[in-house]
Amino acid sequence: MNRTTISYTDGHIYEFSPNLDPIYTASNGESLTFETIDSLNKEIQSNEDLLHSIPDEVNAATGPVAVEDAEPGDVLKVDIEAIRVNEDQGRVVTAPEFGLLQDHEEIEHPFTRVTPVDESAESIQFNDIDIPIKPVIGTIGVATESEVIPTLTPHDHGGNLDTTDMTEGTTVYFPVFQEGGLLAMGDSKAAMADGEMCGTGSEIGTDIDVTVEVIDDPAISLSRPLLHTSNAWKTVASAESMEDAVASANEDLLELIAAEHDMSITEAYTFSSLVGGLEISQVVDPLVTVRNACPAEYLSSPF
């Protein structure tokens, strides 16, 4: 397939906002490759390179790309077809005043551990331990409705969701807030745990193959990103507290379950307590992010 490649050298953003200038306009249904730089802009290359504070410019998101026909109220469907690491090492770091255990006496802040990629590009090494590469797009989103939101922060437009399901084989649905949608992505990881406790995964540059498609006049309106993985539908919500985030993710899922099965919201709520369940994306960004999964046998596409 003849794909256009959009590189971070063509353009990248550090803020999602309502007013973004596209660096490319894709046709509805076009397949593209996004080339991304690691979240720390190549500044950490050895265990001696330390992150003394979170830079103002972090999580460069390649783009934005406008998609023809996308209008506010539509849904932008992004099929993540493949993610290839494009450098020979990742890096996992701590930084002062960042991360789940930032006040732990025995944990060094800052600290860096470089994770070399093996020759087959199938695993990274942490010390002498092999970890399979399961690439994750950390930051992916669209132009916001009204706010200016740094690429360090997740919200209803997507952004720094740091969600392990944002990987090959997943389809992501975003609400379209602005004409063209204006998709951007970056901040990939070669591997990441649910939670991203120390504040990063193995941060690495990637080439990401996607196909973008506009869902015009969707059967349901979307307030936040929605994921369709290989075996489940997952709502995604970000909030200041985990308690608020899980409530929002559950509420969003109830609407889908109720519509699919012609249930009341009460029935959907009790049904949601029996299958799939709540999952943690990340607990370290300015807002935390969680998911509520429902196995695909109980939901079909709401669009």
Add this chain to the structure above:
Amino acid sequence: MNRTTISYTDGHIYEFSPNLDPIYTASNGESLTFETIDSLNKEIQSNEDLLHSIPDEVNAATGPVAVEDAEPGDVLKVDIEAIRVNEDQGRVVTAPEFGLLQDHEEIEHPFTRVTPVDESAESIQFNDIDIPIKPVIGTIGVATESEVIPTLTPHDHGGNLDTTDMTEGTTVYFPVFQEGGLLAMGDSKAAMADGEMCGTGSEIGTDIDVTVEVIDDPAISLSRPLLHTSNAWKTVASAESMEDAVASANEDLLELIAAEHDMSITEAYTFSSLVGGLEISQVVDPLVTVRNACPAEYLSSPF
């Protein structure tokens, strides 16, 4: 195998405390069956039976069973070999002032939905939807160090952990706080989502086959329950907030990773951000419960 059956009719508790009278003393290594009653003591049998408030006596835990040789500082290993539902229906309910979305305007509190068990005992029905039975022990624990803790509440002794991994094929390790350990369990579900959002799973009576074994003078001391599932080791922590719970679960895991791989705590922290990750058990009990999973290829038994 000739197993003794301990039934809830032999004895059950509604509080875990330091001073529990055993109803049976098992030998070290003995295999037993615990017969449990549903968490609501058979009071909810139709969709018209409503739970107007959480009863004082809820989550009856069959036992306690003392285990010979168990002394404070030891670890009690409980292999969960099989869980069979022992009645022909479960029930999922909401109750006022209980559950994740207890203030949601569209959700009825109280509400009951009975979930019949099919003839093969392989699934339950919610309306006309089949849900595979994946039984979960909701409440399981040992005598506490000093506090009196109702069976509605989880804590370091176990208790109402409401954890989907508490199922067939999992081995649970508990700290022993009192002579004999004093194991009790109940509050099973035929199926439950991670999060248990509405406040219950499909509550049901079960027969639970376990083998109990004392680990004398363990190589690591245990402050909280630890799980070994079919493919991972998981720390389990309960706290008032999800934020505090995930911090404790991660801290416990770092000790295991550091010991196994001769890493510093800082190295273990960054490694823990690359594999497995944080998981949600329940967000509805007086304390919430979470887990931190590490795939079994990176950890062996710490004992």
